[in-house]
Amino acid sequence: MSMVNITIDGKPVQVPAGTTVLEAAKQAGIDIPTLCYLKDINEIGACRMCLVEIKGAKALQAACVYPVAEGNEILTASPAVKEARKVNLELLLSNHKRECLTCVRSKNCELQSLADELNITDLRFEGERCDLPMDLTSASLVRDPQKCIACRRCVAVCRNVQKIGVIDAVNRGFNTSIGPAFGMGIGEVACVNCGQCLVACPVGAITEKSAINQVWDAIADPEKVVLVQTAPAVRAAIGEEFGMPIGSVATKQMVGAMLGLGFDKVFDTDTAADLTILEEGTELLHRIQNGGTLPLITSCSPGWIKYCEHYYPEFLDNLSSCKSPHEMFGAVLKSYYAEKNNIDPAKIVTVSIMPCTAKKYEAARPELSDKGYQDVDYVLTTRELA
Numbered sequence: 001m002s003m004v005n006i007t008i009d010g011k012p013v014q015v016p017a018g019t020t021v022l023e024a025a026k027q028a029g030i031d032i033p034t035l036c037y038l039k040d041i042n043e044i045g046a047c048r049m050c051l052v053e054i055k056g057a058k059a060l061q062a063a064c065v066y067p068v069a070e071g072n073e074i075l076t077a078s079p080a081v082k083e084a085r086k087v088n089l090e091l092l093l094s095n096h097k098r099e100c101l102t103c104v105r106s107k108n109c110e111l112q113s114l115a116d117e118l119n120i121t122d123l124r125f126e127g128e129r130c131d132l133p134m135d136l137t138s139a140s141l142v143r144d145p146q147k148c149i150a151c152r153r154c155v156a157v158c159r160n161v162q163k164i165g166v167i168d169a170v171n172r173g174f175n176t177s178i179g180p181a182f183g184m185g186i187g188e189v190a191c192v193n194c195g196q197c198l199v200a201c202p203v204g205a206i207t208e209k210s211a212i213n214q215v216w217d218a219i220a221d222p223e224k225v226v227l228v229q230t231a232p233a234v235r236a237a238i239g240e241e242f243g244m245p246i247g248s249v250a251t252k253q254m255v256g257a258m259l260g261l262g263f264d265k266v267f268d269t270d271t272a273a274d275l276t277i278l279e280e281g282t283e284l285l286h287r288i289q290n291g292g293t294l295p296l297i298t299s300c301s302p303g304w305i306k307y308c309e310h311y312y313p314e315f316l317d318n319l320s321s322c323k324s325p326h327e328m329f330g331a332v333l334k335s336y337y338a339e340k341n342n343i344d345p346a347k348i349v350t351v352s353i354m355p356c357t358a359k360k361y362e363a364a365r366p367e368l369s370d371k372g373y374q375d376v377d378y379v380l381t382t383r384e385l386a
């Protein structure tokens, strides 16, 4: 591998040829701000937040896509660089629905952090604004085009990582927006509700469809018995929301907090996972003994089921007919548990705390109900619970 010698902010650095300025700076311990860049996923040089000065080059260059060359002298924080980044960010902010006080991503927003980092205290540009309406068509996600900064991280993740590709850039120039084709809503196309676009979005332009208010209303209703269950992953992820090290197990704190919030009983979805294994195992034996469709594929992931429905319908018969664990648990709570505890199922509200937005869509599927009751009434993500 051939190496090149460069300087970054006067610091000599040796990196393999072809390394981008951004990666070289990272190796040298120098931070360059980015917004559209997602390593190995979205490296398109769109936002121009990572501009740097390269001696001899005609213009400032985007560090995330510019490969270093022997002898490059790179400045990452010159006055010209700082001013260009600031103007670019101000232009982005000028067409951004700035409602930080009420935005779910406030304090966890890369645009907000950059505005702070670049010391933007005043907005010089007020011009035409995007007026596209919010997209509320999905049971899992909400899209707000007026907060979108067109970084295309969601597009890259959906297409290149999830291999779905239902969102892309639409129109040109100022009218560019990000969304499904033909102005359709995300709930009207073959989106699998995986939520990875939401995770990739640096701002509040894609968020989970919140059920927080509905759950609070149920808790406040003295007629309702509100039963909550948590998926295994939640106890290991929720700690991060409170600054605990990644992977910290916070089961006791989580259960205590949920009882404190007013849930009547807290259950562990693990219990229903055992039921699912029993049911799926029984189904497998039945198929083997009776010449049923094999191999049997688990049906625990609603994202995977929807993916199969849209993209591989020829494998639908391979899917297990079993409900996923939290749906099974919801059904058990409204039947067996209700009967054992002499509770009218109509008064039971079942809430699932899940790591995945696809569970929201799943809970709303009409076939996952019995006697007029949805098995699971509301799904909250780990972030919503936090």
Ligand code: SF4
Binding pocket: 141, 157, 158, 159, 162, 164, 165, 166, 167, 186, 190, 191, 192, 193, 194, 195, 196, 197, 198
């Ligand atoms: S939820 Fe998943 S499939 Fe749907 S748009 Fe987002 S990344 Fe694509």
Ligand code: SF4
Binding pocket: 147, 148, 149, 150, 151, 152, 153, 154, 155, 178, 197, 200, 201, 202, 203, 205, 206
């Ligand atoms: S929705 Fe979010 S991730 Fe997608 S382009 Fe807009 S700002 Fe970027």
Ligand code: FES
Binding pocket: 033, 034, 035, 036, 037, 044, 045, 046, 047, 048, 049, 050, 051, 062, 063, 064, 065
């Ligand atoms: S991060 Fe380099 S152009 Fe957006």
